[in-house]
Amino acid sequence: MNKNLLLAPGPTPVPPEALLRMAQPMIHHRTPQFSQTLAETAAMLQELYQTTQPVLMIAGSGTAGMESVVANLIGAGDKALVVRGGKFGERWGEIVEAHGGIAVNLDVEWGQAVDPKAVAARLDEDPDIACVFVQACETSTATEHPIEALAAVVRERDNVLLCVDGITGVGCFPLPMDEWGIDALVCGSQKALQLPPGLATVALSERAWKRAETVQRTGTYYLDLLKERKAQAEQRTTAWTAPVSLIHGLNEVLKRTLDEGLAQTYARQECLARATRAGLEAIGLRLYSSAPSRSVTAAWVPEGVDGAKLVKYLRDEMGVTLAGGQAKLKGKIIRIGHMGYVGPFDIISGLSAVEIALDRLGHDVEFGRGPAAAIAIVREQWPSAA
Amino acid sequence: MNKNLLLAPGPTPVPPEALLRMAQPMIHHRTPQFSQTLAETAAMLQELYQTTQPVLMIAGSGTAGMESVVANLIGAGDKALVVRGGKFGERWGEIVEAHGGIAVNLDVEWGQAVDPKAVAARLDEDPDIACVFVQACETSTATEHPIEALAAVVRERDNVLLCVDGITGVGCFPLPMDEWGIDALVCGSQKALQLPPGLATVALSERAWKRAETVQRTGTYYLDLLKERKAQAEQRTTAWTAPVSLIHGLNEVLKRTLDEGLAQTYARQECLARATRAGLEAIGLRLYSSAPSRSVTAAWVPEGVDGAKLVKYLRDEMGVTLAGGQAKLKGKIIRIGHMGYVGPFDIISGLSAVEIALDRLGHDVEFGRGPAAAIAIVREQWPSAA
Numbered sequence A, B: 001m002n003k004n005l006l007l008a009p010g011p012t013p014v015p016p017e018a019l020l021r022m023a024q025p026m027i028h029h030r031t032p033q034f035s036q037t038l039a040e041t042a043a044m045l046q047e048l049y050q051t052t053q054p055v056l057m058i059a060g061s062g063t064a065g066m067e068s069v070v071a072n073l074i075g076a077g078d079k080a081l082v083v084r085g086g087k088f089g090e091r092w093g094e095i096v097e098a099h100g101g102i103a104v105n106l107d108v109e110w111g112q113a114v115d116p117k118a119v120a121a122r123l124d125e126d127p128d129i130a131c132v133f134v135q136a137c138e139t140s141t142a143t144e145h146p147i148e149a150l151a152a153v154v155r156e157r158d159n160v161l162l163c164v165d166g167i168t169g170v171g172c173f174p175l176p177m178d179e180w181g182i183d184a185l186v187c188g189s190q191k192a193l194q195l196p197p198g199l200a201t202v203a204l205s206e207r208a209w210k211r212a213e214t215v216q217r218t219g220t221y222y223l224d225l226l227k228e229r230k231a232q233a234e235q236r237t238t239a240w241t242a243p244v245s246l247i248h249g250l251n252e253v254l255k256r257t258l259d260e261g262l263a264q265t266y267a268r269q270e271c272l273a274r275a276t277r278a279g280l281e282a283i284g285l286r287l288y289s290s291a292p293s294r295s296v297t298a299a300w301v302p303e304g305v306d307g308a309k310l311v312k313y314l315r316d317e318m319g320v321t322l323a324g325g326q327a328k329l330k331g332k333i334i335r336i337g338h339m340g341y342v343g344p345f346d347i348i349s350g351l352s353a354v355e356i357a358l359d360r361l362g363h364d365v366e367f368g369r370g371p372a373a374a375i376a377i378v379r380e381q382w383p384s385a386a
Helices: A016-022 A032-049 A062-073 A087-098 A116-125 A147-155 A206-214 A225-234 A244-260 A262-283 A307-318 A344-360 A369-381 B016-022 B032-049 B062-073 B087-098 B116-125 B147-155 B206-214 B225-234 B244-260 B262-283 B307-317 B344-360 B369-381
Strands: A055-059 A079-084 A102-107 A129-135 A161-165 A184-188 A199-204 A296-300 A333-337 B055-059 B079-084 B102-107 B129-135 B161-165 B184-188 B199-204 B296-300 B333-337
Touching (some): A016 A244, A032 A055, A032 A199, A055 A062, A055 A225, A055 A244, A062 A184, A062 A206, A079 A087, A079 A116, A087 A129, A087 A161, A116 A129, A129 A147, A161 A206, A199 A206, A199 A244, A206 A225, A244 A262, A262 A296, A262 A369, A307 A344, B016 B244, B032 B199, B032 B225, B055 B062, B055 B244, B062 B087, B062 B129, B062 B161, B062 B184, B062 B199, B062 B206, B062 B225, B079 B087, B079 B116, B087 B102, B087 B129, B102 B116, B116 B129, B116 B147, B129 B147, B147 B161, B161 B206, B199 B206, B199 B244, B206 B225, B244 B262, B262 B296, B262 B344, B307 B344, B333 B344
Parallel strands (some): A079 A102, A129 A161, B079 B102, B079 B129
Antiparallel strands (some): A055 A199, A184 A199, B055 B199
16 A cells, blocks of 8 residues: 655656646647647757657667767777776677777776866877777766766867767756767656656757768667658658557646756756765765765665665565666665656655665664655745745 | 547557556566566566467567667678668668678669569579568558568478567567577567567577577677576566566556457458458559558558648647658558558548548548448458348
8 A cells, every 4th residue: 555656767757737738648749730749849859859850769768869979970990989987888899899899997986986088188199099088977876977078178289070879868957968069968768857768859969960871880770860860850640650659648747847847957957866876875875876866866775784675575564666776786775766747746755665675674763854854945946935 | 630540551559558557656676576578578578479488578679679680690791681662671780780780782763572482592693691680560561571481491490590580570460489480589569569669578589599599699689598597588677677667568568459359350350451442442442562551551542642641630730649750651552551450440430531621721532431441351251140
């Protein structure tokens, strides 16, 4: 009889309005009716991405979105600098290699942000590098990389592109694509976009499109962005059968987001991040990242507590879904997502649940410290009426 | 105020039970709860495919499913025989070439089924051919290719695999994978599976898996079936973030389908196909295909009628969505889908709508002939109570 609470770094809760919109009867994807929704959604995505370039929608997970960038920008033998500070940085490298590219790895300690100077140095050392691949937020470590500074470094060089996995970034914190000079920006539906998984969105800069037109592609058909740009930006349709329901859901969610306004959304998300950090620290948990993200927060589980057991207890006994650590962090950290359709009381509830679960697992807890710390921060979201 | 009727060859109507199931609150994909649904759904897919091999679920359109087969079975320089009798046959060839394969085209007149003897002759001529690519139903021409006979021809040869696009086949008519010896079978969610677009399903035979393990793949990451098999068949999870909602919907739809029983489903679908053909012919429309499909029916529009206008009138004025012709058949044929969640009265309604639209476009119509012919056939679905 638990009331379920989803506080994972994706999938995130879906607003009832979007669930109901997606539950409407199916319509055909090659109709003026659907074209209008597609075009309207594409225009709102441009506002979200802050770009004049088309933002393309692809049926697939975020990984498909990442691969679409590599497949269209990296040919066999092309060199790419890959910022590897977690599981998703590693994924960029794997995709580059799957497409015959050469991944030059810039390893960053997990939980730390990459130093833009280190990227600049690598680019100076190796003028053959064509693209830099990085995460806006490395979800596995809940760490933000400094995209604005990286873009400044990359844009000093004529022949290098900055490709950003913004899957847990876009819609969570500012990533103004054109203003900063990001060359490729990927997002996935199940994060700040508040939808079920299954839709990726991708935009390329003018420079990146030029490269895409000439690169020697390997094994690319479904993820052909040139074909998708022609279909979506010129013909108001998709190259392949569109994920009709998800695009209807996206239309709904983007209206809500743009109605609130991006600045307000980002401020609200940042406030939730600060509240989550303060709450976890007040419970006595140490933050994992030295550059904590505004979309997801990771903390070490206290000594003597098995992190896997903690996550399992929260989920199976209490109905509260957080994430544990991945790869080498398995059982060592917990991660709380606070993107999209998550409000202050969800965070307070999540912190309360962590206190209860720690207590039930035999850890000494002073109840209420986590919620108290969070309350002191989220109260900013309401004006004083005194 | 039209009540909409979707009779396209995909997407097809989604049952309200599946819409509501997909509208349930989101759950996380890396949980025992989701693993159970995934495993249960995978087992039902095996029943649908009639195979002991795993049937893998991939977030993406049917084209992604087709590409996953090519990407895992065709390496650079590998030869493939492609049966080209329509737009989707051409697509197999394009995908083979995108992956560096050599497409040997066996061109078949549009609207005709391929002759298995012609396939045998080509395989004899060229012993280097590794795979034969064909459609169970070539949706663009509403034509069935003889898969059982093709499988018999291919299985006489040790080193050739039969890869079947069953996107408008699986769930519509029998394609017993193991019994016939199909080596790769693809389906998409928006056809007989009665779901929104965005999910592909793929199974390989034991022979095909062996080939997948050794082939020199080009540019393949997201669609790596070996990785997906390991995740889905061994670890009850997906390699990438699963399209949670669509898999919940699939679970619902497969339960309904298997409850009805495959034999009964196929009989019902065939009855609808016969009723559609008879109805269109009674209206005076000539069938396009000489091997008409059990999932979709195509007919020439009458002389003097603009097919594009007819489809548009039905859709925009009457709320009835059929499909027109693609590529060189644009404006020349109409296609009516009768897969999945489509009942006899939907067909009768569709035929009535065609009569009305033809009349409204100035064509001479004797009202009721189409419905009458369909009624005389679909009445078989109910036992006599006289």
